[in-house]
Amino acid sequence: MNKIEKNSQSGRTYGGESAAERLARQRQTFMDAGLELFGTVGYRATTVRMLCKEAGLIDRYFYKTFTDxxxxxxxxxxxxxxxxxxxxxxxxxxxxxxxxxxxxxxxxxxxxxxxxxxxxxxxxxxxxxxxxxxxxxxxxxxxxxxxxxxxxxxxxxxxxxxxxxxxxxxxxxxxxxxxxxxxxxxxxxxxxxxxxxxxxxxxxxxxxxxxxxxxx
Amino acid sequence: MNKIEKNSQSGRTYGGESAAERLARQRQTFMDAGLELFGTVGYRATTVRMLCKEAGLIDRYFYKTFTDxxxxxxxxxxxxxxxxxxxxxxxxxxxxxxxxxxxxxxxxxxxxxxxxxxxxxxxxxxxxxxxxxxxxxxxxxxxxxxxxxxxxxxxxxxxxxxxxxxxxxxxxxxxxxxxxxxxxxxxxxxxxxxxxxxxxxxxxxxxxxxxxxxxx
DNA sequence: TACTTCTGATGACGCTTGTCGTCAAATAAC
DNA sequence: GTTATTTGACGACAAGCGTCATCAGAAGTA
Missing domain, CATH: 1.10.357.10 (Tetracycline Repressor, domain 2)
Structure with a gap:
């Protein structure tokens, strides 16, 4: 029960960044990746996997900020x-x-x-x-x-x-x-x-x- | 060997239509279906299956005229x-x-x-x-x-x-x-x-x- | 040092897609 | 009437998708 109830709002610092800073950086990284891929291969050809690879992040952080x-x-x-x-x-x-x-x-x-x-x-x-x-x-x-x-x-x-x-x-x-x-x-x-x-x-x-x- | 070599250029009449007439009608039917679907649900959401259903034809005839x-x-x-x-x-x-x-x-x-x-x-x-x-x-x-x-x-x-x-x-x-x-x-x-x-x-x-x- | 949280890698799932093959019925040609 | 072609229905297959779960290691916290 103690593990299930975690809502991941703890917000520790990690890698010298606060939780908010990390979230903002991840968001910006995905925005850059989006502009790069949408602007070259196109939106319909761009997948979540490609975005994650371009951003160097995994899908968990994509879904944390964006729905799709x-x-x-x-x-x-x-x-x-x-x-x-x-x-x-x-x-x-x-x-x-x-x-x-x-x-x-x-x-x-x-x-x-x-x-x-x-x-x-x-x-x-x-x-x-x-x-x-x-x-x-x-x-x-x-x-x-x-x-x-x-x-x-x-x-x-x-x-x-x-x-x-x-x-x-x-x-x-x-x-x-x-x-x-x-x-x-x-x-x-x-x-x-x-x-x-x-x-x-x-x-x-x-x-x-x-x-x-x-x-x- | 006799079945494999058929190149389907025989062109029999069928249903009162010549081969060319059938091809033309099928093409036009798919064009209509395309306009209908592309113009409502959109191009990226339209699939071959949907086009065939809308046209009332099967995929074989789609691929006969269009590549995709x-x-x-x-x-x-x-x-x-x-x-x-x-x-x-x-x-x-x-x-x-x-x-x-x-x-x-x-x-x-x-x-x-x-x-x-x-x-x-x-x-x-x-x-x-x-x-x-x-x-x-x-x-x-x-x-x-x-x-x-x-x-x-x-x-x-x-x-x-x-x-x-x-x-x-x-x-x-x-x-x-x-x-x-x-x-x-x-x-x-x-x-x-x-x-x-x-x-x-x-x-x-x-x-x-x-x-x-x-x-x- | 012990414990918790964060991260990345990997794989699995259910679904949809394009595409092709099979088979029986309809139709035409001989 | 027999044979060959055309048709539609149906299913199968591999591939790619979004999404989620697991797990080991990294990085903080106590």
Missing amino acids: TEDLLAAVYTESLDQIQTQVLAAINATGSEPITAKHIELGLEAFFSAFENSRVARVCWLEVLGVSPRIDTLYISRIQEFAELLLRLGKSMMSNWPLGEEETRITGIALVGAISQSAMQWLLDDYRSPRATLVSANGRLIRGLFNTPSH | TEDLLAAVYTESLDQIQTQVLAAINATGSEPITAKHIELGLEAFFSAFENSRVARVCWLEVLGVSPRIDTLYISRIQEFAELLLRLGKSMMSNWPLGEEETRITGIALVGAISQSAMQWLLDDYRSPRATLVSANGRLIRGLFNTPSH
Whole structure:
């Protein structure tokens, strides 16, 4: 009875790490392994065994933090996007505050495409998360919309009066994100053939075109 | 020896069908089953057994036409896009020939989004084909580029002089396709909440904005 | 030093998969 | 009517999967 009742919350230090530190390190190790494998061989081809081998840990520690590979995928995706979003916002804010100009947009795009020069990140964020499960779909939707809202916030503040209704505004934002992300995707699938500046320029032009067009 | 050497090219009629007719019907049945399953439960969750059950045929006839489920996916994807492309072109051509106007674009978009109101087609074309394999990736790339070139051909003929270089033109086309397809994808994932006209309008505005913007 | 906890290696289980073989019934050809 | 082909139902097989249990050794704790 004394052995069965252990709930392993004892939390001893081991190898110079506290229980919390060990858990955090294991988690991060699996996150790295996930990004590596999801971003190369792909999510559907990645197994728990492969993740453990890549991480140099055993499955017990995988299941301690994640329920399954889909859970890990969600975590990797979320963290990657968080990082990118932070970088993009930093680039925009570093440009100086209001009013928002085309220069802000350009630097934001620059930061965005820079981040996706990491092919593993790019593959996970644009290819691997799609069509996995309703849960991941929901996550994807909300992230795309988040990006769209950021873009619209910037764009609107470049224009004196915004002519579109709410629904059409929402879709326009999503379309813009789609333009940028499709560029990134094709860039990846094309082995980053074009220079980054061309991507930035083409998408910048698209955005400027929109925010200068009269309602009809 | 007489049984082993049979190469089953005899081709008898059976059930009122010639060998070629039977093969064609079986193929089409599996294509339908593929669209149904890939478009609902998804490609990675679809097995040969499920396809056979859905098709009402046994695996022998599956392997006679397709090497594996990936092969079927490629076929379903190709056929779906062929159909849509035909419909879009028909809508544009029905509008009357040169010069290309915004009306042509609008009707093309209308046809495009109409086709993707079939959620199975939409799911296969936008979600399920991504991140499957290098072969499917290649197929996807070439199809996207094909659409992009069509769009650029229309757009260019709306402008007196096209200011962009080759590489930037290519990426701009891909970005436009991305805008449209991301709209379609979100439309699908959102259970077709918005009216189709809003999708057409938002994307039409984006395209017009681009083709009216000065080089800088 | 004695005891407990943590770790990694290994193997086992139940399940699903792709794929193939067998066999009897249906159909066509001679 | 006899023979050959086509079909569907069914089962078998190896392989790979997620998951769990066991066990010996390493590393703390008392």
